[in-house]
Amino acid sequence: MNTLKRIIDTLLAGVCAVLFASLVLLVTWQVFTRFLLDNPSAFSEELATYCFVWLVLFGTALVFGENGHMAMDFIKNRFPLRLKMAVEIAIQLCVIAFAAMVMVRGGLSSASLAWNQATGSIQIPLGILYLALPISGALIIFYSVYSILQIVRLGRPLEDIPGAVRPEVAE
Amino acid sequence: ACGSAAGGEDGGATKTLKVAFNQPEGHPQFVAMEELGEKLNERTGGAYDIQVFPNELLGSQQETITGVQSGSIDMSIVVGSLMENVNPDFVAFDLPYVFESSEQQMSVLNDPEITGDLYSSMEEQGIHVAGAFHSGVRNVYTKDKAVPTPSDLSGQKIRVIQNDTMVEMMNLMGGVGTAMGQGDVYTAIQSGVLDGGENNELIYNGLKHDEVAPHYTYTQHLMVPDYLIVNSDLYEGMSEEHRAVFEEEFAAAVDSEVALWETSVEEAKAAAEEAGAEFHEIDTAPFKEAVQPLVDSKLEGSDEARKLYDAAQAAK
Amino acid sequence: MDIATTLALVLLFGVVTLLALGAPIAIGIGLASAAAMMVGLGPENGMQTSAQRMFTGTTSFTLLAIPFFILAGVIMNNGGISRRLVDAAKVLSGRLPGSLAHTNVVANMMFGSISGSGVASAAAVGGTMGPMQAKEGYRAEFSAATNIASAPAGLLIPPSNTLIVYSLVSGTSIAALFLAGYLPGILWGLATMVVVAVYAWRRKLKAQSPGSLRAGLKVLLDAVPSLLLIVIVIGGIVGGVFTATEGSAIAVVYALLLSFVYRTIKVRELPSILIESTKITAAVMILIGVSSIMSWVMSYAGIPDLIASTLLGITDNTVMILILMNIVLLLVGTFMDPTPAVLIFTPIFLPIALGFGMDPVHFGIMIVFNLCIGTITPPVGPVLFVGARIAGLRIESVIRSLLPYFAVLVATLMVVTFVPALSLWLPGVAGLMP
Numbered sequence: 055m056n057t058l059k060r061i062i063d064t065l066l067a068g069v070c071a072v073l074f075a076s077l078v079l080l081v082t083w084q085v086f087t088r089f090l091l092d093n094p095s096a097f098s099e100e101l102a103t104y105c106f107v108w109l110v111l112f113g114t115a116l117v118f119g120e121n122g123h124m125a126m127d128f129i130k131n132r133f134p135l136r137l138k139m140a141v142e143i144a145i146q147l148c149v150i151a152f153a154a155m156v157m158v159r160g161g162l163s164s165a166s167l168a169w170n171q172a173t174g175s176i177q178i179p180l181g182i183l184y185l186a187l188p189i190s191g192a193l194i195i196f197y198s199v200y201s202i203l204q205i206v207r208l209g210r211p212l213e214d215i216p217g218a219v220r221p222e223v224a225e
Numbered sequence: 226a227c228g229s230a231a232g233g234e235d236g237g238a239t240k241t242l243k244v245a246f247n248q249p250e251g252h253p254q255f256v257a258m259e260e261l262g263e264k265l266n267e268r269t270g271g272a273y274d275i276q277v278f279p280n281e282l283l284g285s286q287q288e289t290i291t292g293v294q295s296g297s298i299d300m301s302i303v304v305g306s307l308m309e310n311v312n313p314d315f316v317a318f319d320l321p322y323v324f325e326s327s328e329q330q331m332s333v334l335n336d337p338e339i340t341g342d343l344y345s346s347m348e349e350q351g352i353h354v355a356g357a358f359h360s361g362v363r364n365v366y367t368k369d370k371a372v373p374t375p376s377d378l379s380g381q382k383i384r385v386i387q388n389d390t391m392v393e394m395m396n397l398m399g400g401v402g403t404a405m406g407q408g409d410v411y412t413a414i415q416s417g418v419l420d421g422g423e424n425n426e427l428i429y430n431g432l433k434h435d436e437v438a439p440h441y442t443y444t445q446h447l448m449v450p451d452y453l454i455v456n457s458d459l460y461e462g463m464s465e466e467h468r469a470v471f472e473e474e475f476a477a478a479v480d481s482e483v484a485l486w487e488t489s490v491e492e493a494k495a496a497a498e499e500a501g502a503e504f505h506e507i508d509t510a511p512f513k514e515a516v517q518p519l520v521d522s523k524l525e526g527s528d529e530a531r532k533l534y535d536a537a538q539a540a541k
Numbered sequence: 542m543d544i545a546t547t548l549a550l551v552l553l554f555g556v557v558t559l560l561a562l563g564a565p566i567a568i569g570i571g572l573a574s575a576a577a578m579m580v581g582l583g584p585e586n587g588m589q590t591s592a593q594r595m596f597t598g599t600t601s602f603t604l605l606a607i608p609f610f611i612l613a614g615v616i617m618n619n620g621g622i623s624r625r626l627v628d629a630a631k632v633l634s635g636r637l638p639g640s641l642a643h644t645n646v647v648a649n650m651m652f653g654s655i656s657g658s659g660v661a662s663a664a665a666v667g668g669t670m671g672p673m674q675a676k677e678g679y680r681a682e683f684s685a686a687t688n689i690a691s692a693p694a695g696l697l698i699p700p701s702n703t704l705i706v707y708s709l710v711s712g713t714s715i716a717a718l719f720l721a722g723y724l725p726g727i728l729w730g731l732a733t734m735v736v737v738a739v740y741a742w743r744r745k746l747k748a749q750s751p752g753s754l755r756a757g758l759k760v761l762l763d764a765v766p767s768l769l770l771i772v773i774v775i776g777g778i779v780g781g782v783f784t785a786t787e788g789s790a791i792a793v794v795y796a797l798l799l800s801f802v803y804r805t806i807k808v809r810e811l812p813s814i815l816i817e818s819t820k821i822t823a824a825v826m827i828l829i830g831v832s833s834i835m836s837w838v839m840s841y842a843g844i845p846d847l848i849a850s851t852l853l854g855i856t857d858n859t860v861m862i863l864i865l866m867n868i869v870l871l872l873v874g875t876f877m878d879p880t881p882a883v884l885i886f887t888p889i890f891l892p893i894a895l896g897f898g899m900d901p902v903h904f905g906i907m908i909v910f911n912l913c914i915g916t917i918t919p920p921v922g923p924v925l926f927v928g929a930r931i932a933g934l935r936i937e938s939v940i941r942s943l944l945p946y947f948a949v950l951v952a953t954l955m956v957v958t959f960v961p962a963l964s965l966w967l968p969g970v971a972g973l974m975p
């Protein structure tokens with residue numbers, strides 16, 4: 055399981071880096087075409103927008119892998135050890151519930167409803183773009199199951215497990 | 226989901242149809258839909274009512290199509306170009322110079338003889354098309370001078386919707402089509418990044434573009450309709466009697482919307498003139514000729530679309 | 542119980558419970574909203590519509606400016622650009638009593654003028670200024686509080702991610718909002734400097750020994766290429782030469798080129814810079830995604846109308862309504878981040894404000910100023926969290942020192958609310974107010 059997590063972490067980070075780099079190139083290209091070639095491109099704008107949504111969804115999974123989404127934990131931190139562990143497991147179950155119901159289940163039905171809807175300029179079926187939701191959702195579920203197993207196996211709250219919680223990132 | 230059994234006169238609950246709309250309250254289509262709701266409520270003995278959610282409160286037009294499909298939204302008003310994404314044949318009624326007047330447009334689009342299978346083509350995907358609303362005529366407005374002929378547009382950067390077809394259309398008309406989000410257009414014209422834009426009179430005046438681009442030329446290049454789409458299960462679930470009332474009252478709403486639109490255009494023109502704008506009537510024939518290659522290429526793939534286009538032309 | 546009340550209760554109870562337990566804020570908002578959606582629309586449609594909202598809520602070319610400004614910020618932190626700005630701030634405010642604390646404020650304002658984020662500012666500036674102040678005998682709690690209180694000024698001084706989000710929901714021009722943010726943002730900084738001045742006077746703090754004029758000039762000159770970024774990017778956006786998204790991409794390219802010139806960033810470090818920026822971007826954008834679920838379900842249930850009519854039922858006096866709105870927003874800001882709060886509350890309050898003739902640009906500055914105060918209040922205060930952690934202090938111990946800052950900031954909020962010219966004068970001069 056640890057090896058699998060490392061592989062997924064690396065893959066996900068790689069995909070995100072590529073998506074972000076493509077975004078920079080696409081928008082820079084758009085500025086370039088508008089100013090220097092006098093030939094504005096509507097295509098790059100749409101493609102960039104969808105790269106961006108994918109980046110956000112995969113990036114979200116990446117941050118869940120580090121338990122790094124912003125949370126207020128000062129109440130939880132005053133709980134006795136066992137209660138704290140129980141609460142942490144409950145939180146992971148909430149994450150799983152959201153990822154399973156909204157991202158996987160809802161994402162799949164959104165994808166199938168929009169399967170025949172083309173997007174404006176690039177004419178990719180919108181349904182395919184929606185698939186980022188269930189994929190990211192499945193990864194988040196994996197990470198949460200992994201976190202629960204760690205709490206149970208090591209008998210410690212996530213916070214006391216080295217590397218399980220990264221400092222939260224926020225804007 | 227809620228209140229699937231519509232009763233009304235026998236004391237059942239009123240089914241409030243939720244309508245997604247992207248424009249503000251006070252827009253002719255909003256007013257017409259509210260009127261439709263009142264009439265529907267009255268004539269179905271309280272079985273149905275309508276609640277319109279303006280300002281994209283229920284999501285962008287693109288999203289609301291899916292919402293109507295799944296039934297989480299009952300109805301939505303959606304622009305023709307987005308309907309093309311569901312059924313490409315809708316392109317026939319979105320092409321430049323396909324209609325000459327709002328009357329002709331409405332009579333064609335609300336005539337089952339002409340629209341044929343187009344409106345029922347998406348029932349399996351959950352979409353019933355009730356019909357079309359007029360949504361204005363797009364014309365070019367510019368900063369420095371009027372543009373009575375394609376050569377006057379030469380070299381002028383005109384803002385168009387972010388869509389390659391629109392860019393191509395403006396290029397054929399003689400200008401340089403420049404795709405840009407609407408929020409940036411005012412400043413872009415002011416600073417000279419753009420030389421103008423193209424839109425109907427309501428938006429021209431509403432966004433105060435009349436202040437920075439005072440020459441409004443009636444090129445009349447586009448008259449893209451908006452469609453009222455309804456969740457097909459909901460529509461089929463209506464009793465025949467209620468459905469007949471709905472159809473009758475929708476037809477009345479279309480007429481009243483066209484009238485409201487005309488009044489709004491007169492008001493917008495007066496306000497724009499107050500702000501210093503000038504309106505120029507021109508002969509549109511050279512522009513029409515210029516965009517013909519685009520029309521032909523768009524109709525190329527589909528016999529069905531060609532048939533619809535020809536029928537609209539014949540109805541002039 | 543009618544559907545609006547049911548959904549409102551599901552939302553409120555769900556969010557409060559989940560956040561109190563310590564669930565990620567995105568899950569608190571997202572799960573509670575999805576639950577309300579499922580109650581209102583049935584499970585199948587509820588899940589589908591929630592998913593769609595989450596997806597489309599982030600589908601916008603305008604919002605794309607946010608990851609670029611974040612990336613530019615990360616590059617500038619790694620590339621020595623931020624350090625040059627802090628050095629320049631030291632020269633500019635070095636002659637005032639309590640100069641190190643003043644420098645902290647000025648550095649936060651300068652940092653804010655190249656970055657769209659308050660947290661980044663608190664971390665970068667606090668990290669360098671804190672130890673210097675400790676050496677000069679400033680109380681650690683005071684230093685941390687000064688850093689925390691002044692960091693959000695950068696959320697008003699353009700570029701500003703929160704103003705970009707407001708522009709999107711309100712349909713107002715980003716260029717006008719950016720210009721409108723300058724004076725209130727500077728006023729925010731000056732307000733915190735008043736507290737510093739009083740502290741310095743009471744504790745008889747000294748000014749730093751002024752360095753030589755030559756050395757000072759050299760530091761300022763050194764910061765010029767970094768400051769030029771503001772002129773190019775903000776100037777270009779405000780002047781309408783390019784859009785905010787295009788401007789943000791130019792900021793990335795410029796910061797990258799400058800870092801290559803300074804030889805502070807190597808090409809092989811780029812992947813890790815992109816991944817770090819992805820994480821910050823995702824943490825912000827996921828909140829926008831789940832807030833889109835919440836705003837949909839609130840509209841569907843008619844909750845905005847309910848709030849609006851309640852507000853208008855209490856009073857029809859414009860001044861009172863504005864004060865009530867500000868109180869509601871301050872409360873909202875204590876437990877909600879500015880970005881989701883702007884997304885959810887703009888559609889509720891803006892129509893009321895427009896109703897009595899308030900300008901939407903002015904309203905935007907008011908709502909963002911208000912919610913920025915929330916970034917430094919518990920229980921959910923990202924700038925407070927980061928600022929305290931950088932200083933190695935517990936949140937409880939910083940809060941006492943923050944109290945005077947809250948007082949002056951709320952007073953400044955009142956000035957921003959009731960003096961429209963403060964927000965509208967600059968965009969008016971630039972001809973951006975149609």
Ligand code: NA
Binds near residue numbers: 653655658
């Ligand atoms: Na800023």
Ligand code: NA
Binds near residue numbers: 874876914916923
């Ligand atoms: Na707060």
